[in-house]
Each structure stands twice: as C-alpha cells, then as structure tokens.
Amino acid sequence: MRLPNAAGGLIDSGELEASRFFLTAHSRAPEVNLYNRPRISLWPVQADKAKRTAKDKLLNFCATTAGLPGGFQRASTWENNSTKQGSSQSQTADFQIARNQELLSYLQRLTKKAAPGFGSDTFDDKYGSLNRNQILLNMFDFIRWGVNGHNPYETPKYHYLPPRAYTKLNPEWMAESTAVPLTASGTPTEPYALKLKSFGHYPSVVEAAVVFMATQVEMASANKPKDVEAPTNVSDKTTKMQAFLILQPFIPAVGMPPRNPNVRYRVLGLENWKVNGISLGFGAQLVNRTWVASGATGDAGSATAYTSLNSHFYKARTGNAEKMMKPLPLAGWMPMKQTHSHLSAWRWTSLPARPSYLREGT
Numbered sequence: 114m115r116l117p118n119a120a121g122g123l124i125d126s127g128e129l130e131a132s133r134f135f136l137t138a139h140s141r142a143p144e145v146n147l148y149n150r151p152r153i154s155l156w157p158v159q160a161d162k163a164k165r166t167a168k169d170k171l172l173n174f175c176a177t178t179a180g181l182p183g184g185f186q187r188a189s190t191w192e193n194n195s196t197k198q199g200s201s202q203s204q205t206a207d208f209q210i211a212r213n214q215e216l217l218s219y220l221q222r223l224t225k226k227a228a229p230g231f232g233s234d235t236f237d238d239k240y241g242s243l244n245r246n247q248i249l250l251n252m253f254d255f256i257r258w259g260v261n262g263h264n265p266y267e268t269p270k271y272h273y274l275p276p277r278a279y280t281k282l283n284p285e286w287m288a289e290s291t292a293v294p295l296t297a298s299g300t301p302t303e304p305y306a307l308k309l310k311s312f313g314h315y316p317s318v319v320e321a322a323v324v325f326m327a328t329q330v331e332m333a334s335a336n337k338p339k340d341v342e343a344p345t346n347v348s349d350k351t352t353k354m355q356a357f358l359i360l361q362p363f364i365p366a367v368g369m370p371p372r373n374p375n376v377r378y379r380v381l382g383l384e385n386w387k388v389n390g391i392s393l394g395f396g397a398q399l400v401n402r403t404w405v406a407s408g409a410t411g412d413a414g415s416a417t418a419y420t421s422l423n424s425h426f427y428k429a430r431t432g433n434a435e436k437m438m439k440p441l442p443l444a445g446w447m448p449m450k451q452t453h454s455h456l457s458a459w460r461w462t463s464l465p466a467r468p469s470y471l472r473e474g475t
Contacts, residue, residue, distance in 0.1 A: 147228050152176075153216055154184030157256055159271065160210060164190055166267040185256055186210050190271040194287045201274050201292040204310075207257050208297050218302035220249050243306050250297060254311035255366065258292035262370060274314070277370065287404070289373035291315055316362030316374050316421045323386075329353035356393045358383070362421040374421055377402045401425060 146152050154176035158169045165173070176183035188200035188207050200206035207213065224236035224245055236245050262274040272280070275288045283289060294313030299305040331350040333339040339350070360378055383395035403424040 146223075147230070148223055148226065150219075150223065151178045151183050153220070155256055155260060157185045157187055157260055157273075158182075159190060159273070160186040160188055161190075164269055164271045166264060166269065168267065169261075182212060183216070185213050185216060185253060187257060187273055190273050191275050194275070194283065194285070198275065198288070199273060201258055201262075202288065204293055204296045208253075208295050213253070214300050217249060217253060218300045220252075221246070221300065221303045224249065242303075243309075246299070246303070246305050247309050250295060250309050250311050254292075254295050254313060257295075258314050259366065262290065262292075274370070286373050288375040290370040291372045291374050312365050314364065314366055314372055316364050316376060318360050318378070319363040320361035321380075322359045322361070324357055324359060325388075326355050326357070327351040327353070328355050356388070356395075358395070358399070359422075360425065361419065364418050364421060367418050373405065374424070375402075375404045378425075403427075 144152065154172060156169070156172040156176070158165055158173050173182055173184055186207075188203070188210060189197070191197070191199035191201065227233045227235050236248075239245075240248065258274060262272070263276060263280075264271050264273075265276070265280050272282070274290045274292060276282045277289060278284075278286050292314040294315055294317075295311040296308060297305065298308050329352045331339040331352055358380065360380075362374075362376075364372065364374075378401050380399040381397065383393075383399060384397040386393045386395055403421070405424040405427045409427070
C-alpha cells in the first residue's frame, strides 16, 4: 500500500533513498571524460532554434560549457518530398555546420592522445589515422539520424527524417525514415587521407550475383525431356538459358525506425559479358528503382541488415502485395528481342527520371 506524502508535500532524503529503484535522484557518472574534458551530448538538436522543443533546449543547455554547445546540430528538417527534404537527405549539409566541425576536430585531437591510466597507446595507434577518422564520422552520422529523428507530438513538431506513414504527411512513404550517408574530406584540424563515407540509414551494395537459369532442355518428344540416364525423366542437357543480375543491399544499422529507401541502382559496363562467345544481352546501363513501403514486401522494414533485398522485386507503391509485384520478372528484368539457339538473356528496364534527392547506388 502506498503511504501518503508528508504534510505540505515535502519529500525527505529517506523517501528519496527508498525510491532509488524507481528514481534517478543523482548520478555518479562524471561530467567530464578521461581527459578531464567536457563530454559530447548524444542528443542532436536542430540548428534552427525555432525547431527545438523544451526537451531539446534542456538537453542542449546541460551540454553547454562556457557558452559553447556540446552537442551535434542538424541543418534542416523535412518539410516535403519535392523541394525541402531536409539535411537528412544531404550528404554534406550537417557535416558542414561550423560547430559540428569544431566538435569533430575536438574528437580528432583527443583520439590522438594517450588515455590517462591506459598506457601510452592512442586510438590513432590502434586503428590508424584513416580508420580512426572513419569511426568518428560513423559516430557523428549515427547520432545525427539515430536519435530524435521524429517529433510528431511535442511543440514545435518536426521531422528530421522523412516522416512515417501514420503522420499522413508523407502519403507515398517516400524515403521513409532514411538518412543518406555523409561524405567528407576532413576537418580544418585534420584532413582525411581519402574521402570518407558513413553508413547512413541507407543501403549499400555488398554483393552482386549473376544467376543462370535453364529455360529449355533437350527433348525426346514434345512433352518429354530426353534422358541421358533413363528413367529419371529429367533432361541432363540444357539447350537454352537466361541470365539475370541480383544485387544484395546492406544497411548495418538495424532496428527502429523502419526504413523505406528510395534508391535507383545503376549498373554500367555489362554489355560485353558473354558465355561461350555469345553476349548475355545485358545493356550498357542497367537501372532498377526500388521504393517500397516498410514491411510491405514481407521481409519487415527493420528486421535485419538485409531486408532491402525484396524491394528489388516490387513496384514503388503501397497496397496489395500481390499487385505490388513488378510485372516484369526478377527485379524488373525483361527478355531481349534477340535470342540464340542455346541462349537468351534478360535485362533491367529503364525507369522515369529520379526525384531531386534520390541517390544512386552504382
């Protein structure tokens, strides 16, 4: 049974101590890091102060030292799918904010120092300069989109990532909850040896598979395959085949929020691929746009890093899953007009011009 509070609503130290299981009355975590320097906040805020809620302002205040904010900022929010997609759909806008550059420079300097109490080795010694900077860029990128991506309830309402369908602000679910990878060449403190790209909340191609499929076999009669070793009733000799290409996308950051990548995959240079001296029929430029609502393909929108594979085989709309299937088999491939006595081929079909913020995987 819950006891009433003391007269006047006062709570003494004994009551706080008894409530520690439910309350965080104090924290023993230090306000500084191992180098006795300020920590960086894990809560990003909008650069536009008019787009900050009371919670944003409080957490930004708690992370401010000597008047300087200690958290990363985001350049702009999503407003619409045509002209104002926000900085989550930009590869550079968030990185180029001056304060973000200063905080990344701060991390670069710290990770080149030996951590007190852990010997003389540095993160630069452990990972090498390029890998260390890649890790720092990934950290910034994950904080940028992985926290507070949607704020549909508190005032002022905003969406940093393209909004979810339930908000009714993005009825076609275009690029729902995606953030394109950042690309950067370094900070004024330390340029990168190579141009680096973060993961984002966006697919990257990790594998390409060419699949060969028999379409005709040697026949003994009109309805009976010719057996090489009877009586299996299965032909052992293929007389015609088709080839198609499947790309395996990969998004390392799994989990919520479900994402709906709006991607056009473009593959170049396959026109010279041959089998036994005969062209496979692939075009010089293969294009396939994938744009499917999260979970509509049956593989769940956020279940694993590989769930974007199914979207290659679906149209870019919502609705009945069967009707969403692309009418051309296998990710929009279509048969070539030219066929050969023992070979035919499939290729991707062309698609309409991409929206201004559609990224390409080449």
